[in-house]
Amino acid sequence: MTLRPFLSADIAAARALWQATPGVGLSTADEPAALESFLNRNPGTSFVAESDGRITGTILVGHDGRRGLIHHLAVAADCRRTGLGRRLVEVGLAALHQAGIDKCHLMVFTDNTGGAAFWTSVGAKRRDELALYSLATTPH
Numbered sequence: 001m002t003l004r005p006f007l008s009a010d011i012a013a014a015r016a017l018w019q020a021t022p023g024v025g026l027s028t029a030d031e032p033a034a035l036e037s038f039l040n041r042n043p044g045t046s047f048v049a050e051s052d053g054r055i056t057g058t059i060l061v062g063h064d065g066r067r068g069l070i071h072h073l074a075v076a077a078d079c080r081r082t083g084l085g086r087r088l089v090e091v092g093l094a095a096l097h098q099a100g101i102d103k104c105h106l107m108v109f110t111d112n113t114g115g116a117a118f119w120t121s122v123g124a125k126r127r128d129e130l131a132l133y134s135l136a137t138t139p140h
């Protein structure tokens, strides 16, 4: 099993993993062209785990020059609880640090208790004093 940068050639396999993974929310931002754009805008900060040619884990990591944002940390169900999620986070954080970013955020669905336990275990702090708001940019 190797960890390596997430390439555009990995998009189809990553989308298949995410579609099979409860806890990962998909949107138009996960269309192949949008993911390609994300990878081009954030070179070298997203990673996959690969084992015998199979993508077994992903982490999408980007930043806006101020804060990092993590999306789609996912590990295939048959590869969990072996430390792979933790390793993906470690390489993603290292890439952000290298880029000069000292903090990042991530979102977890409130009913995703396993995901929440994972993030707590790697040292993430839940921000109960904040609420997430979203706005579409499309004119209406």
Ligand SMILES: CC(C)(COP(=O)(O)OP(=O)(O)OC[C@H]1O[C@@H](n2cnc3c(N)ncnc32)[C@H](O)[C@@H]1OP(=O)(O)O)[C@@H](O)C(=O)NCCC(=O)NCCS
Residues within 6 Å of the ligand: 021, 022, 023, 024, 071, 072, 073, 074, 075, 076, 079, 080, 081, 082, 083, 084, 085, 086, 087, 106, 107, 108, 109, 112, 113, 114, 115, 116, 117, 118, 119, 121, 122
């Ligand atoms: C969350 C996820 C990425 C964790 O991947 P993983 O490879 O199993 O994680 P690790 O093996 O590195 O786990 C590290 C620690 O996190 C905690 N942890 C991980 N999964 C957990 C779970 N389901 N319940 C409770 N604690 C958990 C444990 O403390 C674990 O250490 P341990 O195995 O020694 O007890 C994986 O379960 C997954 O893909 N879930 C679906 C998608 C998702 O929820 N993503 C995160 C939300 S964005």
